[in-house]
Amino acid sequence: MGLNWNWREHRTLARFVLKWVLLAVPPALLAGSASAFFLWALDVVTRTRWAHPELIWLLPLAGVPIVLIYGRYGKGSEGGNDLLMEHIHEPGAGVPTRLAPLVLGGTLVTHLFGGSAGREGTAIQMAGGLAAGTARALRLSEADTQLLLMCGVAAGFGSVFGTPLTGAVFALEVLTIGRVSYEALIPCLVASVIGDWTCHAWGIHHLDYHRAISGAESLDLLLVVKAAMAGSVFGLTSVLFAELSHALKDGFGRVSRPWLRPVLGGLAVILISRLLGTTDYLGLGVTAPPSNPGAVTILSCFHDGGAGMMSWWWKLLLTALTLSCGFKGGEVTPLFFIGAALGNTLARPLGLPVDLAAGLGFVAVFAGATNTPLACTIMGIELFGAAHTVPLAAACFFAYYFSGHTGIYSSQRVGTPKTGRPDVLAGQALRELRPARRRRDNDGAMTGGAIMSTKPHDIHAREMGQLRIYIPSGERRKPKGLRERLFNPPLYREIIHAAKKDGILNATAHGVQYGYSGAGQPLAPHPEHGNAKLVLCVELIAHRGELETFCRQHAEILKGRVIVYKHLEHWDLRQDDVVVHDATKKELKEGA
Structure with missing residues (x-):
């Protein structure tokens, strides 16, 4: 009986691994360095805003140069994360290297003047722009460029959050719903680990999400059922965030003058904040300013009384407004806030420990909004430990299914439909399903064809x-x-x-x-x-x-x-x- 071993195959595999270890390191080093500078600069502008709360009044004007600069010099960069996904799926004109400085400057301005936004989008887009520049410098083929862009996504995510394993799996999982690209397994892992290591090497310390959460150490069936119930609610909340964001973006898109969109959006953010009488839901929302230690933040949500019953909604609304009208930043950190605050609210009705419920919401709303249940489960383990792996997985998996075929990334494609709906086909982008859903709701049945423009x-x-x-x-x-x-x-x-x-x-x-x-x-x-x-x-x-x-x-x-x-x-x-x-x-x- 002979061995089924082909030395030529393993030689090819070894060559592939060596090639991608060498190719993934340069953009990962650049991505980690960019994330380090970004996190340092973000801390500076956040502290500046805390010291000068009156800067919020300039938010409507601050958005005008962002929109004008993107309009003049962006040349397609407005797509952000969706642009990266589109180019990975179907190579086109390429991801411009200018994407990195544009999104960096736009995000810092957004946070300086009080916009509610995150940071993962900025880190991923910077890393993607740098990876695209590296690919052009090395004259890589379009296939290798696609893989290098995935490495950029992994390095950007892993370095900005300090979760290298999550960063690698996120890059593999986020492109196509229900499918994982195993070809990129080793390149993305190398890129994410090197990116995170580089960020730490610059002396940057990530904000302390890491914490042990209470609850039974052994597997508790009732706890898993409660986590699944909470996950269903978290999934529906992710639908609300994604659809509200898309609807507001469509609404602002009808404003004929682009520079007027951030003015209107910024005024709406200021008005809501004034009516609430608090600035807790502006900015990143991870830690409280020294002048207001009792503010609602992500970290406070892990404690009883650390969030109001509607805190999750106000963060959701202000983030959707900020990012839909032209300001820059990511959605993931606000999703952490929304999930943790909602978990704090659901803890008592479900009979869950507050810190455990907040931890479940932290990762599960993110899982539903990005359709990445595996990456989010791993993130929960990296941040909160392995003692509650099964409840974390239950919350993320149920949130993924109950989010339906929606998400914050319009260029994300359907690999395996979540249900047997005949109108959802493999290969469709989520943006294609939104107009289809509107036509079905209006007409009572699916009607093929494209959306008719209101302009002749x-x-x-x-x-x-x-x-x-x-x-x-x-x-x-x-x-x-x-x-x-x-x-x-x-x-x-x-x-x-x-x-x-x-x-x-x-x-x-x-x-x-x-x-x-x-x-x-x-x-x-x-x-x-x-x-x-x-x-x-x-x-x-x-x-x-x-x-x-x-x-x-x-x-x-x-x-x-x-x-x-x-x-x-x-x-x-x-x-x-x-x-x-x-x-x-x-x-x-x-x-x-």
């Missing part, structure tokens, strides 16, 4: 062509030299890179769940490591002449493939009367 537009059609090329997903060209051995991308990625270089309008690769090509045998992906022989489809869209030229120029790699051409019609929307017409003779001639 003219639809101009012209002839295009679609080329579909079917190849095995794991096929590669025979490498020449050491560099190609280390950085030899799969053939389908090489085709897409060549299409980009040749100016093809659109090039994407579509996975296949089951099928065959060229009269071969039907194949299916392996549940753990895929199937390199399973065919996938590379789709190119351009004029027919351009596609024919592309095939001739790259005949070496396309020869013998199953290639299918299909006629399409390309639509351009131009602001004018709403008229749909056939392509003109001139356009048909140009597209031929």
